[in-house]
Amino acid sequence: MRDLYQRLRLDPEADDAEIAAAIEACEHTALKADAAAVLQAEWRRAEYDALHDTLSDIGRLRARLGLTHAPYWRVGPADDFSLPPGPPGSRFEEWMQRLNHAARLHNRWRRLRGPWLLAALWLATLGGGVALGYYLL
Structure with missing residues (x-):
C-alpha cells in the first residue's frame, strides 16, 4: 500500500x-x-x-x-512504511545476544543431559539394590 x-x-x-x-x-x-x-x-x-x-x-x-x-x-x-533501522546497539541487538545465549545454554543442556541422566539412573538403581540388600538381611 x-x-x-x-x-x-x-x-x-x-x-x-x-x-x-x-x-x-x-x-x-x-x-x-x-x-x-x-x-x-x-x-x-x-x-x-x-x-x-x-x-x-x-x-x-x-x-x-x-x-x-x-x-x-x-x-x-x-x-513506504519502512524506516531506517534503529541505532547500533539498539534493543534488537540486546535481544539477539540474549536469545543466542539462551540457545547455547539449551544446546549444552541437551548435549549433557543424556550421559548424566544415564549415570543418575544407574546410581539410583545401585543404591536401591544396596538398600534392598540391607533390608533383606
Missing part, C-alpha cells in the same frame, strides 16, 4: 483544501487518481487513516527491531 500522505508531501492532519491542492499539483496520474479516490471521500479517508496509523506503527516497530525490507523491495510501494 502506498503512503499517500508521504507521496503527496502532506501531513496526515491536513485539511480538505490542502489535500485538494496537493492532489492538483501531483504530476503522477496513477497517484493522483488513487489520492483523489481515497482522500477526498470522507469515509474512505477515515478507513485509510486507521490503516495508515497501523502500518506506521508496524514500520516504527520494525525499525526499532532493526528489520528492514530486502534490497529488491526498495523504492516501491512496499517500502
Whole structure:
C-alpha cells in the first residue's frame, strides 16, 4: 500500500483544501487518481487513516527491531512504511545476544543431559539394590 500522505508531501492532519491542492499539483496520474479516490471521500479517508496509523506503527516497530525490507523491495510501494533501522546497539541487538545465549545454554543442556541422566539412573538403581540388600538381611 502506498503512503499517500508521504507521496503527496502532506501531513496526515491536513485539511480538505490542502489535500485538494496537493492532489492538483501531483504530476503522477496513477497517484493522483488513487489520492483523489481515497482522500477526498470522507469515509474512505477515515478507513485509510486507521490503516495508515497501523502500518506506521508496524514500520516504527520494525525499525526499532532493526528489520528492514530486502534490497529488491526498495523504492516501491512496499517500502513506504519502512524506516531506517534503529541505532547500533539498539534493543534488537540486546535481544539477539540474549536469545543466542539462551540457545547455547539449551544446546549444552541437551548435549549433557543424556550421559548424566544415564549415570543418575544407574546410581539410583545401585543404591536401591544396596538398600534392598540391607533390608533383606
